[in-house]
Amino acid sequence: MRRIFLWLCISMFLLMSCHSVPEHPTMVEKLPEIYPDYIGVTIPADIAPLNFNMVDETIDGMDVIIRGSKGGEMHSNGRLADFDIDEWHALTQKNKGGKLIFTVCEEKDGQWRQYKDFEMIVSPDALDEWGLTYRRIKPGYEVGGDIGIYQRSLSTFDEYAILTETAVPGRCFNCHTANRTHPDRFTLQMRGEGGGTLIQKDGHQTWVETKTDSTKAAGSYSYWHPEGDYVAMAVNSVHQSFFTGTGQRIEVYHRFSDVEVLDTRSNELILSPLLQTDDLEIFPAFSHDGKWLYYSTSKPCQMPAEYEKVKCSVCRIAFDAEKGRFGETVDTLLNGPATDKSYVLARPSYDGRWLMYCVSSRGNFPVCQDDADLWLMDLKTGESRMLRELNSLWTESFHNWSGNSRWFVYSSKREDGMYTKLYLASIDGQGRVSKPFLLPQRDPRKYYREMMDAYNCPDFTKTKVELDAHEAYRQVFENKREQVKIR
Numbered sequence: 001m002r003r004i005f006l007w008l009c010i011s012m013f014l015l016m017s018c019h020s021v022p023e024h025p026t027m028v029e030k031l032p033e034i035y036p037d038y039i040g041v042t043i044p045a046d047i048a049p050l051n052f053n054m055v056d057e058t059i060d061g062m063d064v065i066i067r068g069s070k071g072g073e074m075h076s077n078g079r080l081a082d083f084d085i086d087e088w089h090a091l092t093q094k095n096k097g098g099k100l101i102f103t104v105c106e107e108k109d110g111q112w113r114q115y116k117d118f119e120m121i122v123s124p125d126a127l128d129e130w131g132l133t134y135r136r137i138k139p140g141y142e143v144g145g146d147i148g149i150y151q152r153s154l155s156t157f158d159e160y161a162i163l164t165e166t167a168v169p170g171r172c173f174n175c176h177t178a179n180r181t182h183p184d185r186f187t188l189q190m191r192g193e194g195g196g197t198l199i200q201k202d203g204h205q206t207w208v209e210t211k212t213d214s215t216k217a218a219g220s221y222s223y224w225h226p227e228g229d230y231v232a233m234a235v236n237s238v239h240q241s242f243f244t245g246t247g248q249r250i251e252v253y254h255r256f257s258d259v260e261v262l263d264t265r266s267n268e269l270i271l272s273p274l275l276q277t278d279d280l281e282i283f284p285a286f287s288h289d290g291k292w293l294y295y296s297t298s299k300p301c302q303m304p305a306e307y308e309k310v311k312c313s314v315c316r317i318a319f320d321a322e323k324g325r326f327g328e329t330v331d332t333l334l335n336g337p338a339t340d341k342s343y344v345l346a347r348p349s350y351d352g353r354w355l356m357y358c359v360s361s362r363g364n365f366p367v368c369q370d371d372a373d374l375w376l377m378d379l380k381t382g383e384s385r386m387l388r389e390l391n392s393l394w395t396e397s398f399h400n401w402s403g404n405s406r407w408f409v410y411s412s413k414r415e416d417g418m419y420t421k422l423y424l425a426s427i428d429g430q431g432r433v434s435k436p437f438l439l440p441q442r443d444p445r446k447y448y449r450e451m452m453d454a455y456n457c458p459d460f461t462k463t464k465v466e467l468d469a470h471e472a473y474r475q476v477f478e479n480k481r482e483q484v485k486i487r
Contacts, residue, residue: 021077022063022105025112032104032115034081036444039118042426042434044127044407045092046155049083050120050437053445054106063105063112068095080443085156097124121434123426125406129154129181129460132409132422132439133162135174136453139418149176149188151465157442160464163188167469168476171195174457177231179224180350181403183465187231189220191238196481197222198472199231199264205471208267209481210235215269216256223285227321230270231262232284232293241304252365253303253310257282259295263324268487272326274317282312282364283345288352292316293326296344298336298364310363311336314343324487333377334384342366345398348379349405354431355379356408358397359386366397367411367420367456374399374410376431389433390425400459409458412436420454 031039033055043050054062064081067073072091076083081104091100100120105112133151148164165171172191179185188198196207197219210219210233219233236257242250257280261270275281275295284295296312303310314334318327334343334357344364346357355377358366366372373391377384390396392414399410406427411420423436441447 020061020107022107022112022114025105025114028113028115030116031118032106034104036438038120038437040120040435041437042121042123043092043437044123044125044426045096046089046127047092047424048154048156048440049085049088050440051080051082051442051444053080053443056106056108057445058108060107060109062107065103066091067101067103069098069101070095080445082442089155092122095122098122123406123434125404125426127154127402127407128404128462129402129407130463131461132458133176133178133461133465134422134455134458135176136455138452139454147172147174149173151461152439153464157440161469162465162467163469163472167473171476175220175222176457176459177222177224178459178461178465179228180226181460181462182228183461183463185224185228186465186467187222187224189218189222190476191218191220196476197233197262199262200467201228201264203466205468205475207475207481208262209483210262210269212269212484212486214271214486215260216258219260219262221283225261225286225319225321226288226290229263229265230286230290230321230324231264232259232286232295233262234259234282234284234295236280236282239303241307250368251304251307251363252368253307254280254282254364255303256280256300257364259284259293261293261319261324261326262484263487266487267482267484269484270324270326270487272317274326274328274330280312280364285347286319287316287348288350290321291319293319294333294346294348294355296346296364298342308362310342311340312342312344312364313337314346314357333382342369347399347401349401350403351405353379353405353429354427356387356399356401358399367395369397370395370413370417372397376433378431385431387433390423390436395420398457402460403462407460409460410436411456411458415448418454419451420456421448422455422458 034052038050064076072094074087105114131153149162152159175189177187186200199206217235221234223232236254259275259281281297294316298312301309313336360369360372372395374387374396394413394417396412422439425436426434
């Protein structure tokens with residue numbers, strides 16, 4: 001009797017978990033409507049499966065067959081296209097430089113329909129990164145929340161907390177930065193009471209106080225020099241104004257901002273009068289060879305009343321790593337006031353070929369500007385173009401490069417104008433950019449609907465970030481900081 005009961009339970013489970021398969025489906029002469037829109041995207045072979053849902057939520061089930069142009073096949077049948085990770089990677093690796101062809105059928109009211117096939121291109125260029133780091137934060141963060149720095153494996157769906165407000169209660173942190181995707185050099189800034197800058201080198205944590213009697217505030221918005229000894233930082237005050245009765249929710253601005261470089265070997269700040277002016281210098285980034293420091297600058301305005309007048313230019317200044325000093329002249333690459341635009345977040349590719357930056361009508365915090373778009377400059381020719389392949393009607397901002405400069409990640413509000421989500425895309429040697437794809441999730445519709453955080457400050461990491469949160473807690477609340485000095 002016990003065996004019969006067990007057999008009945010197993011049979012019922014199998015019947016409930018099984019879905020019908022399409023037989024003689026009706027052909028539909030259009031592409032399927034899927035979420036996320038992965039049709040025609042270019043992907044790296046080592047990415048997690050690009051699972052998707054049908055946009056129509058009233059369907060009874062779906063059936064998907066993937067065939068590789070160089071061979072191989074896999075199948076998914078159920079309420080969403082949910083692909084086995086190992087089978088997916090075997091298929092994508094086999095089809096590097098080729099295509100994946102998707103045949104999608106859906107069942108509704110007992111009838112099957114088959115849509116036109118669509119393709120994904122599998123790039124010959126590996127992504128060659130373990131994962132992404134990013135901050136998760138509520139969009140309406142005027143009342144705080146469980147802010148956290150997280151990392152995510154790109155070949156699976158696994159996410160790990162690096163440091164969250166749960167571990168260090170009452171603290172706000174951001175500006176986490178690995179050295180050109182190598183987390184053996186890692187920084188993180190904590191603002192407010194008990195704040196400081198974490199410098200982690202080869203697994204050893206040091207918390208430093210970067211504010212001195214000669215500087216206006218602690219450092220933030222950091223960026224590593226390629227040799228791994230220097231960190232460029234902006235010194236600023238961040239403020240927020242919240243709107244009522246308008247379509248805009250928030251304006252983030254800075255009352256002052258300077259740029260400096262910290263020598264992590266001696267904990268000395270390297271200053272230049274050209275970067276400590278009455279203008280606002282912000283968002284530093286070293287060139288691929290470390291010989292130049294890019295940054296944005298704008299004229300001071302009466303904030304917040306004159307927030308619409310903030311127009312940033314992109315400039316650069318020479319840096320001598322051997323002597324630890326700046327050059328004596330500043331070059332202006334993009335002139336904001338002259339074009340009535342604001343240019344920020346200039347990020348050079350690690351191969352030295354491209355400069356990607358953000359353009360909006362005003363301000364120096366583009367994630368809050370609905371019209372923020374990404375542009376690309378060819379550093380060989382100086383020519384720039386809008387990346388129409390990436391941009392939407394909403395905000396695109398905060399981009400970073402993969403180590404081989406063939407991929408990049410950025411945040412976009414294209415889905416709803418409020419929540420920033422992460423998108424990846426490829427770029428070839430001629431600057432051609434592929435259609436971006438949303439960061440894959442196991443059940444994308446469920447995940448992104450239930451996810452009440454916005455993503456920001458994404459960056460790639462070559463390996464998993466190893467940070468001892470207990471040690472961070474101890475050092476934060478013991479309030480012990482190594483005081484930096486002025487060189």
